[in-house]
Every structure is written in structure tokens, then in C-alpha cells.
Amino acid sequence: MPAKYHIHTRPAPPRFKPVGKYAIIDWREDCSACHNCVKRECAYSVYNDERDRLLQSVDYVDYLYECKGCLCCVQSCTKGLLSWQVNPQYLALGDEVWTADIISSTWYQSETGAIPVSGAGYPGPFRGPGFDSILTDMSEIVRPTRDGIHGREYISTQVDIGRKPMRLSFNPDGSLATDVSPVIEIPLPIIFNLMPWHELSLNVSRSIMDAANELATYAISDEPELLGHSAAVPHLTDRQPAPAGRTLIEFVDTPDVAERIARAKTAEPNLLAIVKLPLGSASIQRALQLARQGIDALHCYADWRGIVQDGGERKHITEAVRELHLAFVGEGIRDEITLIASGGISMAEHVVKTILCGADLVAVDVPLMIALECRVCMNCTEGLKCPVKFEEIDTDYAVQRIVNLMGAWHSQLLEMMGAMGIREARRLRGEVGRAMFFDDLERECFGPIFGQRKASAEVR
Amino acid sequence: MATTVDRNGIPATAMAGLGLEPPIREVRPAPDRFRNSLGKYRVWRSDACVKCGKCEEICPRGVHVRPDGYPDFLTGLDWRCTAEKCKAAGTYCVDHCPQKALKIELSPMYKSLGDFRWTADLILSAWHMAATGEIPDGELEYEIGNSGGGFDRMRFKFPENGPRTDPAEISTALPLNRRGDNRPEITIDVPVYGGGMSFGSVSPHTMLAKARAATAWNTFSCTGEGGYPERLFAYRDHVITQVATGLFGVREETIKMAPIVEFKYAQGAKPGLGGHLLGDKNTPAVAAMREAVAGTSLFSPFPFHSVYSIEDHKKHVDWVKHINPRALVSAKVSTPVDVDMVAVGSYFAGAHIVHIDGSYGGTGAAPEIAKKNIAMPIEYAIPKVAKFLQDEGIRDKVTLIASGGIRTACDMAKAIALGADGVVIGTPEMVALGCIRCGRCESGRGCARGIATTDPELIMKMTIEWGTQRLINMHAAWRAQLVSILSRFGMRDVKELRGRTDLLTHLDYE
Known part of the structure; x- marks a missing residue:
């Protein structure tokens, strides 16, 4: 068995104080300075940690970033002077797709390399749009189960980039007649993408x-x-010539892209060519055509919020990937192309769900910036100063933050795959039998009871 | 002096009841254990107040406090305020204040409290029920949350002028053994029992409060995985013990003692992942019970390394049935796409109770990715399993218990109408004990509010007596609500509600 893939995580504390979720408001003017102050009792020592700041503070309002929201101090203060609320600055983080919770969780993972663990049940809505309309399966008793998390069984997250012939043919002398293209194996179904905004x-x-x-x-x-x-995949626009000595190159789709790739491959026989193509039904024929022309991989993308504008219709990346995947399956040539999907992938679960919908692997962008403490404030797009001074970041530190994030994601992939009873990331591709779509569950479980679901039914 | 032991080798001293009064089924006030309760409104009194006392006079809820002989008002008991109700009743203090010195607004904490599933209203009303044993008479929504799906979008179709049953004649009893296998016919008085929470994940005070309340209501509590603390022996007729994948604290004598033994194959909050007890909560006492090393993180694996088929599961069930010939067996499973097959298989392997745990259930610690994404919500699983059991002709041979996202008495009634016989609850009990759902059960010393912790100092934040009373009160309020629902449908027994999906409607369906 090959060596186990291991990601070396190490604590990488934030350079800037993260925006915390909870805020304590302290009406200090009525404080009677009693000797049994509730602040001494904080189980998390929040007030101890902030003691210096509290003493120096000249404002009457303090946001305690480390507050965990247990409300013990609020409910115990003898004069009832403490109040609590969700930090307005936290609420202002990100947007409806890159939510404050996603950003905050990404910071945590980049700092610790650990999986976010918490108590109590899931606090979120019953279902949501996009990725949140898909659940993943688990197996117990009647189906094979896997124990990958505790290392008893090895779960591989390795995937391949490159064409795989649907069948092999042989010459009369027994030698291989099929032209077997090179394949690159990567130990994680994730590559890094260009950033959608921000130079x-x-x-x-x-x-x-x-x-x-x-x-x-x-x-x-x-x-x-x-x-x-050595890790670079050069991204070429239509004018740039292909650099020499590369094994992976991404080409922007142009009418002559097949010829450009053929020329590049003549110069570099081991080259794998990726063509970047927008997702959507308009691209499906082009994608099939490119596959028949011998392109090794397609990088099909949604916008950075995971949305595809398909004619007049708004589709989520998962739906568009599924359509593309099924088109290839329908033509019987799915294995002759590698599908790399990108756009809106912000959490580990999105990697799994995109692959379940038919991608081989994903390309990740914005989370890498969030790992480096980006707040998705978009200041940079308006030429304003970056609040976390991106340009001053130390390279080694930044590498560790990104490695930590991917370490945490990798562990989460193992958890989801282990629960599904799947030991191979390659087998996840298009395996919708291990996914549950809310629409299907509603129809199968509620349809016989309640009838037809209203088309207008709101999804929170 | 020789210690007397009973047939299970349990010393008699362990049964002495620890100096606590036996728990009784009686509602008694158990107000918030924190001095500043939380509520929906905040009352502001400006310095225009001339202390005329009009507000104190008119307020039906005692919000304005001025003890005899005091010239000034003290900090008010704002959480009692029911402003909207008062406006309608003409007792709104703001309108009556001659100086216009009062102002009432939504408390900023009310706006921040809670989440989609457990809204501020649900948390506050659960506290109210635990404190008083009654449903809130104010404006709090105590039946549904704001998740936008499942139970929160279902409503009962009550008949307009149908005959109502006298609440005194309604039975809420639930028989647990339907196999007819000569094992005890155990019946509980309410169709709900307490979920497994291990010693280690929650404090001994929490475990005892749960077991005592279960005793008072003639139902069950469960030890979870992590051993059976001796202090629970006094309540053993109302305690289920769990055999889970880590086999932590599983002992022959405790299996022999339990009226019900529960196999935990998976848990709704972390399906397919096993269990977690992070190192900080593994104190010397916890470690001793689990026969582990203190301070290390304890992981229960997934799955049972001895169960890869229904036949293996049967071997498990046979083993427990052999060790304890009087025990009923429950199989707790999660909700995969083939949960119906799992349920039927569990029955044929010999389980009396099939306990399906949906994906939105609570936990002491679970990866967030699992809580959110893996397995299906219980609302889908119940009708799916109930139908399959029906089709297989064994619906009346097995007790189907649902859990994982049951927050209110109304959820319980909906689960039963969808096809379950009864429910298991976890989080509602925790909330009754003062949980605020901050989700920090796992970190450091554990729960800062002294519920889900093993820290010797934090444990002392809650007494056993108070906790017991809160849970007894909660059960009283829940039963009253269930009885009210049954009465409105003209039913005499909760059995009649089972599987009556025709009585439910879903707001998103036409």
C-alpha cells in the first residue's frame, strides 16, 4: 500500500483579532464595584484575557471577541448591568453566500487545522438553496460501513487528472494499440484556482x-x-504561447484551442491540457466536442458565488455540474475527460457534494484568501485599504494557514466518506445514490401524505 | 460489618437514595437559578418617574418592584412583561403612566437569543414550562420554531366543532414491549423518554435529575455510553443503559440491572462517525467509570466492529437477552436512505424498540459538518419507516421511537401522527435545566451553565433537587399539551393518534 497521505497542520494564530460572534455590552456607570463581580466567574476567563483592555478602555461599550455566549455573567450580575447581543460587525461580515459563519469557521480551521466541533444540534434552517439542498448518506448495519476516521481502514482521497480510455485494444503482436495518455494523480480532490476578484x-x-x-x-x-x-498550472489566454516543460496547462476556450493544444503537445508529449469553460447548457455541446478532440480535462466554472446564469435561468453549480456529467455519461465518454468544477465552493462539504454531482475534483479560490484572514469586505475591489494587510503577509505563515485549512477539509472529507461507506474519492464521482436531495425526500416522504408541494414554497 | 448486596451484587448502601426525597409527580415552582432572567421585553424607566406607583398597581405580572417602605423602584423583573397582551387588555403600564416615564421595547438579548430551530421564543417558553409546569400565557410561540421546514411547517387540522374528550379520561400511556415474547410488558405513562447522555458528557447532577424526573413520571432516562454511575442505582427501574460502539463502561451487572438495554449503532447528530468525548471533560471520575486514562480524548469508533450485517446485530441482541432474561432491547439507529430496511432488520433480529434518531438531533460534541449534512431529518424518516413496517406486517409488533429534533410537545404529537409510537428527547431536557444552546458543551471545562460538564466547580451551579423539579414540571406541561391535542380530536388514547397523517397539513403543500 502506498504511504498514507498526511497533512501536517500546526497552530497558526491570527495576525488580527478575528471578528467574534457575540458581544457583551457593559453599562459600567452604575457598577457598584462589588467584590463578587461575575466577571471573575467567567468559565472561559474572557474577562481575564481582556483585563488590560478593559482597564484602558475609555468607551462605555466593549465587544468581547472571545465571548462564547453562555450568558452566565449577564444573568448573574447583581445590578443587571451586562447585556449581550450578536456582534453587529459579525453580522456585517461577508454576504448571503459567503456567510459570517462560513468565514468564521474557515478562520478557525486555518488557525488550528482542526475540524470544527461543537455541542448541541444543528442550529441552521431545515434546508437551504444550493449545496444546502443536498444531504449525504450514511450506512449502518445493512450496508458496509467504514471506519476511516480512526484509521482502522484507509480512505483514499486521491483522484486523477487525465483521460482514461474506455477500452484497450491490442496489436496482433500483443502490444498495446491504444494511445494511453498520461495521467496525473493528486492526493486531494482539490486544486487551487485563480482568485475571482483581487489582484x-x-x-x-x-x-x-x-x-x-x-x-x-x-x-x-x-x-x-x-x-x-513545480505546483503551477499556467493559465493561458488566447495570445500567450504555452511555456515549455509544463505537465499541466489551463487554456481559455477559443475556437482554435484544439490546434493550440495540439501544437503544445507536440512540443511537450506529457502535457495534460485543461480547457476552461463556463458551466451551463450552452457549453455542453462544446464540452463534448472538446472531449472528442482529445482534451484531457475541462475546468468548468460557475461564478464565485456558485451561480450559473443559464439563459434566463439561475442554476446552482451542483445542478449544472450534474447536467454536464450526465451528458458525458449519456455519450458513453465520461471517463475520457476529467471534470474540474469551481465557483462558490466554500466548505469541505461542498467539495464532496460537487463531486457527488459529477465532478472529478474541484478548484478552490476564495477560501484560500479567507484562510489568510480575508473578511470578504470587497474593499480591495474599490481600491480601498485591506483591513488585514494582505500585502504584508509572511509567506511561511501564509502557507501554514492554507495547509491547515486543507488539513481540516481533508479530515472532513474522510468523515463524510467514512459515514457513506466509501473508501475511494474516485468512487464518489456522480454517486448520487449516496446523496439525498431535499426535493426527492419531500416528494417521496411527504408527497403521499400532503400532496403536491407548492411551486412557490419558500426555501429559507 | 458485612455489606448486604442484592442479587446483582449491588451494595444496599447504593440504594439508600443519597438523602434525597423520593421524586414525586407534582408541579412545584422552580424559578430560574440565575438572578436576572431573560425575557422578551426590556422596561425602561426614565428620571421623569415621580414614583406614584401607578405602574406597580396596574401591572398584572409584577414587573415593577418596590418593596414596602422603599421610596424608589428597584431593577424591574422585566422578563415577566407581556406587553402586547397588556395592550389588548388595557393594562399596559406605558399607557397609564401619568409622567410618560416608561418605555417598553424588545430586549436586545431576545433579538440575539436562539437560532432557526430553537428560537428565542422556544427557549424562553421551555424555561417558563420548566419553572411553572404551565404553558406560557404571554406571547411566546411555544409550539414551533423557525427552521422553515419539517415540523415547523406542519399544522394539526383540528375539527371546528367536534366533540371533545374530557382530559381526565385521556390515556397517554405507551407500552414498549409488543413482541409477546414473555418478557415484561413495560408501559410508560407518557409517550416520551429521556435520551442517552453519558456520564462525562453531562454532569452527575444532570443525570440524576433526569433519572429522578423519569421515575416521577414512570418513564425512562438513559445512561448513554460511559457507564452506569452508582448514584443512579436507586432509580434503576427507570434507567436504560446503553451499549455503544466504544463499549465504554459496559458491565455485566449493569446490563443485568437494566429493564431496557439500548444498542447505539449510530447517533443522529453524528451519523456514521462514532462518539467523541474531548480530553478536558475526561476527568478522573469519568475515566474510572470508562476504564480509560484521564485527560485523553475518548472516541467511540464507527461502526460496531462486530456488526456488519443484520445477522451480526442479532448476535448482539441474543447476547444481551441471554445475560438479562427480563430486559427489553432497543436498537438506536440513524437515518440513512435505507433507514426503513434497517428498522425492519432490527425488528427481525429481536429488538423490542426501534429507535430512529434524525439528523438534527443534539449532542455533547460533534463535527459541524456531520450535524448539518449527514443523514435525513426525522420528519422524513418517520413516515418512511412506519409505512415499511406496515407493509411488512409487523407495525404492531414493534415500538417505533423517534428522536433527533423533537423540541416541543407539539413536535412530539406531530411525530406520533406521522407514525411513531413515541419519542425520545434530549435537548428539551437540557433547555429545561437552563441550557441556552451556546453549543460549547465540548470545550474546555464543558458547559459554563453547569449542565453538560464534569468540572467539579461548574457542576455545583445546579442542584439535583432543582433540576429534578424543572424536568418534572416540563413533563407536566408537555403532557397537558398532548392531552389538549387529543381532546380536541375527541381521542381517548394517544394510540389513536399514531399514524394519523390525515390530521396533519403542511403549509408548503396544496
């Missing part, structure tokens, strides 16, 4: 590249200085 400074781009290298995966890049990096 990265060179040190950040280099950190992403170094992190990809440490994780034994790849990073797509258009930064001229980094195209020679």
Missing part, C-alpha cells in the same frame, strides 16, 4: 503556490514569475 500580491500568490506544493496538488496561476513553480 494578489506576489507574496500571496507565492504562498498559495508553495502551499499547493506542500499538499502535493496544483495551483492555477497567471503570475508570470510563478509559472515555473
